[in-house]
């Protein structure tokens with residue numbers, strides 16, 4: 001990635017986000033041009049000021065010159081303000097559009113992408129990189145609009161006074177070219193590095209804030225602070241180098257200007273001493289060149305600024321250009337109606353080199369409850385991820401009533417499932433919002449029914465604001481059992497034909513478990529239900545039990561079949577019986 005791509009990046013930004021604002025941008029550019037040209041008018045006033053007013057002593061010229069100069073500054077005041085307001089607004093609007101597009105796109109990207117890109121780093125791209133970019137392009141536009149016009153206007157004045165003097169003033173320009181190119185590459189690399197470090201810093205912050213209790217309990221405060229500080233030091237180094245690189249060009253312009261002045265002073269000064277030129281001419285020329293100096297430096301600075309922006313654009317585009325691999329098909333098939341039969345055939349799935357499912361075959365009959373049991377790491381939760389297409393297998397078929405899951409639109413497919421899992425994702429909103437989610441037109445009766453059904457009503461009275469109590473970040477204001485009941489209420493309200501329960505009652509005590517189990521049993525009636533449960537007490541009532549081990553099904557049948565068989569299930573059962581989780585009838589013991 002070298003600067004050869006810079007024009008492409010600029011074109012992308014223009015077409016995608018700026019072109020639609022061309023009207024305010026054109027007006028802003030007009031204002032900038034007026035602001036820039038006004039300096040030329042001011043410089044050209046020096047000639048009548050010196051020659052007519054000071055040297056000839058013409059009083060009428062004093063007033064004309066004064067009025068023009070005053071007019072110039074009034075005009076500048078109005079145009080510079082207008083231009084800034086217009087630009088600030090376009091910068092904000094286009095940044096907001098870009099952020100919204102990034103968020104939309106990020107939500108479509110697969111689990112693999114999100115595993116490779118931690119949340120903090122993504123937040124930094126959506127927030128930090130867009131902010132860096134928004135600031136820079138408006139600066140660049142101001143530079144081009146105002147400063148470029150200033151420089152042209154001022155050089156026009158200088159040329160009219162004496163084209164030879166102008167050439168002499170530009171004697172140092174060739175010195176600029178090759179260092180400028182080097183500086184650009186350097187700045188882009190440093191800016192990219194600094195943005196990457198910023199991403200790592202945000203990741204650290206995200207992890208520390210989310211793991212605050214773990215940090216405190218393991219006394220990691222110092223360790224985390226040191227790690228963060230090391231990143232901060234690296235960032236200081238990268239930013240300082242980028243700033244030094246950026247400052248390189250204006251510095252070169254300083255040197256160039258010095259040489260120009262020296263040349264003009266010697267060459268022009270001699271002509272004035274010899275009476276070939278007037279003092280007014282020299283002053284007009286001198287003012288024009290002096291005034292051109294600042295905008296010229298700023299223009300020089302733009303190349304560096306642009307390189308920093310390009311580093312951010314590259315990072316933003318890298319996200320937007322990543323295509324999700326898990327997509328809706330081009331011509332989706334309608335989802336099956338009612339509770340479907342779920343069929344998984346010969347599925348192989350690996351995460352990197354780790355083979356998680358090795359030829360999995362599993363059938364969950366329509367409208368019945370199938371329990372999946374097996375040691376942790378066997379791949380049980382992965383089955384749920386496959387059904388809802390959070391991940392696709394490398395090979396094999398997954399069908400719902402014969403329709404492959406990959407043939408349906410993703411939205412239609414996911415609409416078929418209600419998932420209640422051990423790590424319920426609650427949002428930092430009210431309990432009501434967490435249950436209703438984005439569903440429109442939920443009546444109070446429906447809501448009351450699910451609150452009772454999921455036993456949310458039981459703990460609601462103890463909450464200060466009832467259903468309008470906040471759930472806290474990630475649901476932290478609730479206990480594990482309360483969170484699970486909220487998730488069950490969500491599932492009840494959702495009323496989907498397939499129910500996936502992943503350790504849905506694991507965070508409940510045995511009394512609450514019995515109560516919630518009743519709610520789940522009612523919920524699963526008439527639906528195809530898959531249950532993952534560690535406690536075998538919760539699965540014994542299932543129509544079928546499937547035992548998984550190392551990514552394969554090793555046994556299946558009813559509780560009684562499997563017990564009679566004396567295989568893995570019977571062993572697991574005996575173990576739970578022995579450690580006291582179950583009583584003689586295979587039911588959970590009180591208080592366990």
Ligand code: ADP
Nearest residue numbers: 115351354356375376377378379380381382383
């Ligand atoms: P179970 O639910 O039976 O405990 P899982 O289906 O959660 O098992 O996980 C099965 C295996 O897949 C585990 O060994 C786990 O380490 C691995 N695994 C799950 N998700 C990922 C992932 N995103 N990346 C890498 N490995 C994963």
